[in-house]
Structure formats: structure tokens, C-alpha cells
Amino acid sequence: MSLVDGVGRSIDYLRLSVTDRCDFRCVYCMAKNMTFLPRQQVLTLEELQRLAALFVGQGVRKIRLTGGEPLIRPGIVGLCRTIAALPGLRELVMTSNGSQLARLARPLVEAGVKRMNISLDSLDAERFRAITRNGDLRQVLDGIEAARDAGFERVKLNCVVMKGRNFDEVPALVQYAIDQGIDISFIEEMPLGDVGRSRGETFCASDEVRSVIARHHALLDSTENSGGPARYVRLARHPQTRIGFISPNSHNFCGSCNRVRMTVEGQLLLCLGQDNAVDFRALLRRYPLDDGPLVAALRRGLQGKPLRHDFSGDGEVQVVRFMNMSGG
Numbered sequence: 001m002s003l004v005d006g007v008g009r010s011i012d013y014l015r016l017s018v019t020d021r022c023d024f025r026c027v028y029c030m031a032k033n034m035t036f037l038p039r040q041q042v043l044t045l046e047e048l049q050r051l052a053a054l055f056v057g058q059g060v061r062k063i064r065l066t067g068g069e070p071l072i073r074p075g076i077v078g079l080c081r082t083i084a085a086l087p088g089l090r091e092l093v094m095t096s097n098g099s100q101l102a103r104l105a106r107p108l109v110e111a112g113v114k115r116m117n118i119s120l121d122s123l124d125a126e127r128f129r130a131i132t133r134n135g136d137l138r139q140v141l142d143g144i145e146a147a148r149d150a151g152f153e154r155v156k157l158n159c160v161v162m163k164g165r166n167f168d169e170v171p172a173l174v175q176y177a178i179d180q181g182i183d184i185s186f187i188e189e190m191p192l193g194d195v196g197r198s199r200g201e202t203f204c205a206s207d208e209v210r211s212v213i214a215r216h217h218a219l220l221d222s223t224e225n226s227g228g229p230a231r232y233v234r235l236a237r238h239p240q241t242r243i244g245f246i247s248p249n250s251h252n253f254c255g256s257c258n259r260v261r262m263t264v265e266g267q268l269l270l271c272l273g274q275d276n277a278v279d280f281r282a283l284l285r286r287y288p289l290d291d292g293p294l295v296a297a298l299r300r301g302l303q304g305k306p307l308r309h310d311f312s313g314d315g316e317v318q319v320v321r322f323m324n325m326s327g328g
Contacts (some may be wrong), residue, residue, distance in 0.1 A: 023099055069099065
């Protein structure tokens with residue numbers, strides 16, 4: 001089986017959110033005071049398992065578990081174990097803020113999670129707390145070390161770059177990744193949700209980040225692909241570390257989009273930057289024993305997957321849905 005959208009793109013990657021909740025309140029992801037979904041609107045573990053099996057049965061080969069923060073969802077390790085065992089799934093991966101990895105990194109590897117992406121936006125404890133609003137940098141650094149030692153096939157850091165907040169730390173973050181022997185991706189802030197400020201004030205394009213890195217390191221363009229939107233370069237003197245750039249505003253990558261997102265309330269988002277969605281929670285609960293209507297809705301919905309998002313490039317909000325509601 002295979003999934004193809006209305007313009008001929010092959011869809012083989014599902015980002016599956018397991019919670020809208022998080023123990024951080026990052027300034028680019030949420031408003032300071034958030035209202036989270038009531039329990040009855042959140043997909044159960046069994047419903048998440050059913051969706052994963054359905055998508056893999058239709059040709060999805062990569063699933064990334066997201067949130068919110070996926071590791072605060074009770075039962076997450078067991079969910080990983082069930083999904084990782086699905087016949088036909090090439091890899092189960094996860095994005096985390098790192099706060100719970102000191103205790104969960106090894107159980108996740110044993111459950112079948114292949115790769116781990118960890119958010120790290122600053123190496124300064126006070127600045128880290130300001131960006132995350134309540135995060136403990138030491139806790140996250142311990143989580144990164146635990147992930148590195150646990151046996152994941154690859155560990156990668158994710159940094160959302162913002163002028164006036166952490167742009168000046170780009171060289172230090174690259175050096176930290178080199179010292180740890182892991183990868184790092186720099187991400188343009190995405191204009192999702194009203195976070196109480198103008199995103200244009202802090203927006204930083206990937207080309208600016210690359211220029212800063214190039215002052216310190218010889219960069220070698222790479223054609224490597226991790227199955228997502230990142231463009232990679234290698235460091236000539238440190239080949240073990242890849243530098244990725246995810247540039248939804250300045251370098252549109254929609255032409256090669258191979259993914260869809262399922263929110264934890266069961267909305268299949270056909271594009272991160274559009275509001276097109278299919279209500280799978282209603283279908284799951286209306287047809288508890290019959291996947292046929294869900295498969296039909298999936299294939300019908302993909303025919304309406306937008307050709308591209310409409311981010312303007314200035315970083316200003318164009319979709320009111322917050323990132324934690326989109327599946328991080």
C-alpha cells in the first residue's frame with residue numbers, strides 16, 4: 001500500500017501527537033497562560049495505537065511521536081513498544097524537551113525508539129528558564145547525556161533561533177553538539193498561535209544562522225536526508241556532527257512534503273501552515289471495529305492536501321493554532 005496526495009507527493013511520514021500538555025511553556029510554542037484539552041477530547045492510548053497501525057498499513061514507514069511533551073503522557077513507553085513492533089514500520093522516532101530523559105532514555109531505546117530529537121535553545125541557565133518560562137537547564141543537559149549513552153541510533157538537538165534571545169549563542173550551541181558528538185538543527189520560528197508578541201521582532205532566517213556558523217567552521221553541503229524537512233551540512237573538521245536548517249519561512253520545502261500530522265484530539269492536519277483537517281476522533285469512536293471508513297477518509301483527505309503553506313516570510317502569525325496543539 002502507498003499514500004499519494006492530490007499533487008502526486010508520496011506520504012510516508014506521520015507525526016503523531018500523544019499530548020497537548022507540556023512541563024515547559026516555551027515562548028515560541030505557547031502563550032504564558034494556556035488552557036489544555038479536557039480528557040474526553042484526548043485520544044486514548046488504544047486509539048493512538050489503532051491510528052498508528054492504520055497508517056502503517058496504508059504505507060507510512062516513519063512515525064514521530066510528539067506533543068506537547070510526549071514523555072509526560074502516562075503509558076508512553078508501552079505505547080512506543082506497541083507501535084515499534086508494527087510490521088512494515090521502518091522507524092519510530094520522538095521529539096522531546098529532554099526533561100524526562102534521564103530516567104526514560106534507556107527504556108525508550110529498549111521499547112524500539114530509534115532516534116531522539118531534543119529541544120535546546122540556550123546553554124545559559126537563566127536565559128533557558130526565560131525562554132522555557134520554567135525549564136531547568138541542568139535537567140535537560142542530564143537528559144541529553146542519558147540519551148547519548150542509551151543507545152539511540154542518532155540523537156539530534158533542535159534549536160529555535162530568535163534574535164534578541166539566543167541568536168548570539170549559535171556558535172556555542174554548535175560547539176556543544178560537536179563536544180557531545182551529536183547533530184543539531186536550527187529552526188526558523190513558525191508563525192503559529194498568538195504568543196503575546198510580534199514574532200517579526202525576533203525572526204531569524206536560516207541563511208543568517210548559516211553565515212554565523214561559517215565564520216567558525218568550514219561547511220560542506222550534504223545531500224543527506226533524515227526523512228524530514230531539514231537541509232544538512234557537514235563540518236569539515238568534525239564529520240561526526242551534522243548541522244541542519246529547517247526553514248519554513250525563507251526556504252519553502254513544500255514541494256517535497258511527505259508528511260501529515262495527527263493532533264492528540266484526532267485532527268489530521270494536512271499542512272502545518274493551513275487549517276485543512278480531517279476529524280479522525282469522530283470516526284474512531286463511530287466505527288470502533290471497522291477501519292474502512294477511516295481509510296476512505298484518509299485517502300479522500302489527502303487529495304485536498306495543500307500544495308504549500310502561506311507563511312509570508314516575515315514571521316507574523318497566520319495560523320491561530322498553537323504549536324503544542326499542532327503536534328510539535
